[in-house]
Amino acid sequence: MKKENLWRTALAQIQLDISEANFNTWFKETNISTLKRDKAVVAVPNAFVKEWIQSKYHKIILKSLKDLNKSIKSVDYIVSHSTTTPQENKEDKKIINQMEFQEIATDHQTGLNPKYTFDNFIIGPFNELAHAAGSAVSDSPGSIYNPLFLYSKTGLGKTHLLQAVGNKIKNNIKKKRVFYIPAQKFISEIISAIRNNKMDEFKYRYKDIDVLIIDDIQFLSGKEKTQEEFFHTFNELYEKNKQIILSSDRHPKSISALTDRLRSRFEGGMIADIGYPDTETRAAILKTKAQEKDFSLDDEVCYYIAENIQKSIRELEGILNKLIIQQQLTQKSIDINTTKKIFDDINQLSTVSFTFNKILKTVTDFYDVGERDVMGSSRKREVVKSRQVVIYFLRKDLNYSYSYIAKKIGGKDHTTVIYSYSKIEKEIQKNNEIKEEISHIKENLMSV
Amino acid sequence: MNINILQNKLKEGLNIIGRGSSKSTSLPILKNVLLKTYNNFLNLSATDLEIGIKWWTPVKVDKEGELTVPYNSFSSFINLLPNKKINLNIKNNNLLINCEDYKTQINGISAKEFPIIPKIKEKEKIIINSSFLSDSLLQIIDIPSLSKVKPEISGILFSFKEKELKLVATDSYRLAEKKISFKKNNKDDFSFIIPQRTAREVVNIFKEINKDVEIIFGENQILFRVKIEDTNEPYIELTSKVIEGNYPDYESIIPKKTKTKIILDKDDFLNRVKAASVFTSKVNEINLVFSPNEEEVIIKSNNKDLGNYETKIKGRAEGDELNISFNYRFLLDGLNNIKSSEIIFEASDENSPGVIKPVGKSDFLYVVMPIKN
Numbered sequence: 001m002k003k004e005n006l007w008r009t010a011l012a013q014i015q016l017d018i019s020e021a022n023f024n025t026w027f028k029e030t031n032i033s034t035l036k037r038d039k040a041v042v043a044v045p046n047a048f049v050k051e052w053i054q055s056k057y058h059k060i061i062l063k064s065l066k067d068l069n070k071s072i073k074s075v076d077y078i079v080s081h082s083t084t085t086p087q088e089n090k091e092d093k094k095i096i097n098q099m100e101f102q103e104i105a106t107d108h109q110t111g112l113n114p115k116y117t118f119d120n121f122i123i124g125p126f127n128e129l130a131h132a133a134g135s136a137v138s139d140s141p142g143s144i145y146n147p148l149f150l151y152s153k154t155g156l157g158k159t160h161l162l163q164a165v166g167n168k169i170k171n172n173i174k175k176k177r178v179f180y181i182p183a184q185k186f187i188s189e190i191i192s193a194i195r196n197n198k199m200d201e202f203k204y205r206y207k208d209i210d211v212l213i214i215d216d217i218q219f220l221s222g223k224e225k226t227q228e229e230f231f232h233t234f235n236e237l238y239e240k241n242k243q244i245i246l247s248s249d250r251h252p253k254s255i256s257a258l259t260d261r262l263r264s265r266f267e268g269g270m271i272a273d274i275g276y277p278d279t280e281t282r283a284a285i286l287k288t289k290a291q292e293k294d295f296s297l298d299d300e301v302c303y304y305i306a307e308n309i310q311k312s313i314r315e316l317e318g319i320l321n322k323l324i325i326q327q328q329l330t331q332k333s334i335d336i337n338t339t340k341k342i343f344d345d346i347n348q349l350s351t352v353s354f355t356f357n358k359i360l361k362t363v364t365d366f367y368d369v370g371e372r373d374v375m376g377s378s379r380k381r382e383v384v385k386s387r388q389v390v391i392y393f394l395r396k397d398l399n400y401s402y403s404y405i406a407k408k409i410g411g412k413d414h415t416t417v418i419y420s421y422s423k424i425e426k427e428i429q430k431n432n433e434i435k436e437e438i439s440h441i442k443e444n445l446m447s448v
Numbered sequence: 449m450n451i452n453i454l455q456n457k458l459k460e461g462l463n464i465i466g467r468g469s470s471k472s473t474s475l476p477i478l479k480n481v482l483l484k485t486y487n488n489f490l491n492l493s494a495t496d497l498e499i500g501i502k503w504w505t506p507v508k509v510d511k512e513g514e515l516t517v518p519y520n521s522f523s524s525f526i527n528l529l530p531n532k533k534i535n536l537n538i539k540n541n542n543l544l545i546n547c548e549d550y551k552t553q554i555n556g557i558s559a560k561e562f563p564i565i566p567k568i569k570e571k572e573k574i575i576i577n578s579s580f581l582s583d584s585l586l587q588i589i590d591i592p593s594l595s596k597v598k599p600e601i602s603g604i605l606f607s608f609k610e611k612e613l614k615l616v617a618t619d620s621y622r623l624a625e626k627k628i629s630f631k632k633n634n635k636d637d638f639s640f641i642i643p644q645r646t647a648r649e650v651v652n653i654f655k656e657i658n659k660d661v662e663i664i665f666g667e668n669q670i671l672f673r674v675k676i677e678d679t680n681e682p683y684i685e686l687t688s689k690v691i692e693g694n695y696p697d698y699e700s701i702i703p704k705k706t707k708t709k710i711i712l713d714k715d716d717f718l719n720r721v722k723a724a725s726v727f728t729s730k731v732n733e734i735n736l737v738f739s740p741n742e743e744e745v746i747i748k749s750n751n752k753d754l755g756n757y758e759t760k761i762k763g764r765a766e767g768d769e770l771n772i773s774f775n776y777r778f779l780l781d782g783l784n785n786i787k788s789s790e791i792i793f794e795a796s797d798e799n800s801p802g803v804i805k806p807v808g809k810s811d812f813l814y815v816v817m818p819i820k821n
Contacts, residue, residue, distance in 0.1 A: 021474050021475045021476070022475065024474050024475075025474055025475040025478075025497070046497065046498070046668070046689045047566040047668050047669050047689060048495065048497040048498075048500065048563055048564075048565070048566060048689075049497065050566065051563070051564040051565075051566045052563050052564060055564060079667075079668045097731070097733075097819045097820040097821070098621055098775055098817065098819050099621075099799065099817040099818055099819065099820060100620045100621055100817060101618070101620050101621070101623065101696075101701045101801070101815075101817060103696055103697055103698070103700050103701050104598065104601060104618065104620040104696045104698075104701070105598075105620070106696075108694045108696065108697060325731065328730050328731070329729055329730060329731075329752065
């Protein structure tokens with residue numbers, strides 16, 4: 001007889017021998033936690049119950065279990081905390097935009113947030129490949145796609161997918177040690193390990209990991225010491241067939257200032273990208289999010305948002321939060337007109353233009369070159385390229401005249417400016433890499 | 449049992465253990481108090497199976513015995529008696545109470561039916577003044593919220609490390625940490641989480657006593673014990689379960705560096721936040737604009753229907769300009785628990801937590817997450 005059935009039948013027997021009040025108080029939330037040959041271990045919710053059952057009901061329990069299973073000779077009791085859960089406080093109404101400490105939601109050992117699962121990950125044509133790869137990896141980590149490299153623009157579900165893979169492995173294969181860490185945190189850990197002379201401790205910590213997940217790996221760009229350490233960690237895990245999963249906002253080829261040996265490692269496994277979701281998928285995502293937040297979303301409103309916000313799922317969620325707040329404030333349900341009005345307000349905000357200095361800084365940061373070199377007369381390849389991109393943005397987004405740009409950028413000839421602008425224009429048409437870089441820089445400009 | 453005891457003394461004992469007796473339960477015995485004598489002591493116990501409380505007092509015992517009687521009736525009756533000698537006598541599961549010309553009988557239930565309050569296997573022990581412990585707990589006691597997802601944070605963390613005890617509470621929106629220093633080093637570092645309710649009962653029972661309390665930590669259990677002065681005999685014992693599990697890595701929540709810092713008069717700031725709260729909407733949002741160059745903070749709130757509010761408060765400031773919004777309730781909870789006359793308010797950007805600390809002391813810290821705007 002299985003232990004669950006055994007206990008249920010035993011309880012039915014015990015119930016006959018004692019009063020109902022006693023039975024409900026002492027035997028509520030009990031079960032058999034282990035059953036080994038001649039010994040049964042009964043789990044009880046707290047120490048009070050343990051003391052009482054042991055002293056008052058031990059004989060009855062032992063007898064009932066013996067009657068059902070002849071081999072049981074003794075019964076032990078342990079306190080098991082998992083059987084009780086505190087009641088949720090219903091009074092606290094959640095305030096939508098109140099931020100939380102991320103550290104509390106995440107699991108102590110794995111760094112994973114249990115809310116990210118495959119169940120609430122919405123699949124569409126845009127992320128099918130990435131989802132399939134992630135799902136395959138979570139079924140048999142370390143054996144098929146290693147490393148798995150996912151890339152997409154921000155706010156399209158990379159982190160969700162990464163963590164879902166981690167959570168699934170953790171829940172399915174209890175023995176596997178999963179560890180999730182954002183690259184920024186990884187970098188600061190390395191820096192503090194170096195500073196405090198604790199590099200050995202750091203290495204030791206990563207030695208026994210079965211599944212290492214690093215988010216936003218592009219932040220390693222330009223951090224040579226970190227890249228070196230990561231390279232060693234990577235190799236050690238890889239050689240032991242441990243699964244490595246990485247994410248980035250761009251293809252490994254487009255990550256600047258990354259050593260070639262790391263880049264080739266990244267490209268050695270499976271690379272999958274997540275594109276932009278189509279309107280239907282966006283609407284489906286919105287519906288799911290609204291449901292999670294207990295908010296009834298009108299179909300018309302849903303499609304209006306899905307059609308107007310195309311680039312990021314995070315933005316979809318942002319709008320949804322705005323609508324929920326609006327509804328809380330006005331106590332009226334949200335219709336299409338209110339939605340349109342909210343969109344108008346937002347559009348007015350986002351047309352704020354950027355300045356010359358901001359363009360210069362963002363572009364030089366991106367290509368990792370000096371601002372002064374760009375303003376000067378260096379003919380180094382990456383400097384020339386950055387200069388051309390700066391000119392491109394000045395013309396395209398700030399509508400500066402060619403001669404004004406020539407003057408601004410350190411007294412160049414205005415024909416150089418015209419040439420630079422048209423060169424980038426053309427490149428964008430035919431060279432995918434440049435196109436991607438430009439859209440990244442644009443995003444960086446918008447984000448800060 | 450046959451004993452004599454002063455009404456006042458018995459009343460005290462009943463008051464203390466009353467918090468442990470169950471208010472509503474399927475098992476009537478849990479509404480009872482256990483009276484028991486041995487070695488010239490009277491011992492009262494009550495439990496609701498979550499916590500158990502025991503109280504002792506020396507009495508002259510003419511005949512040993514034990515019995516349980518309904519707590520509510522027994523204590524209400526004792527409260528009404530004059531402060532004179534009371535004689536308690538047990539006959540056939542009935543408690544006979546004689547005091548001057550009052551003669552009463554309460555029907556009891558046999559002591560054998562009463563739950564055993566578990567003994568603790570002592571692993572670690574610390575000793576601290578009970579009033580000081582209660583005051584410290586009061587500073588953070590209201591913060592935890594009951595959560596199904598994370599039962600660990602529904603309690604209060606006691607973390608003992610070297611010469612310091614840290615009491616920590618969080619509800620995932622804010623976090624408070626209270627530090628208590630000890631003269632002696634403990635052998636080992638250890639930590640445990642007690643339920644919020646247990647912390648409340650500790651405060652209720654021990655705050656006024658002002659004696660040393662031993663905190664004894666054992667498997668699954670925690671015991672708070674005060675002894676009768678100059679003896680090794682127990683006076684009050686509170687036993688409670690502890691919350692199993694690992695407390696989150698809370699230290700990583702506390703910002704190590706911040707970009708903006710201002711020192712403000714606490715009461716002035718508190719009043720202005722309260723005033724701003726009148727004009728908040730349902731979201732409870734108030735907006736703080738830090739201008740270190742002007743040495744001031746602007747406090748703003750806005751309610752579409754009611755109107756809006758704006759005020760400036762001067763303070764010694766340094767760092768960057770910053771515009772950040774908070775739930776005013778969370779700010780008040782922090783400010784109200786700071787004892788100093790001036791506070792330091794620190795923050796970095798509109799998406800990172802703010803920190804409120806007393807000036808001149810480093811024993812308290814309050815971290816709060818902003819509201820996104």
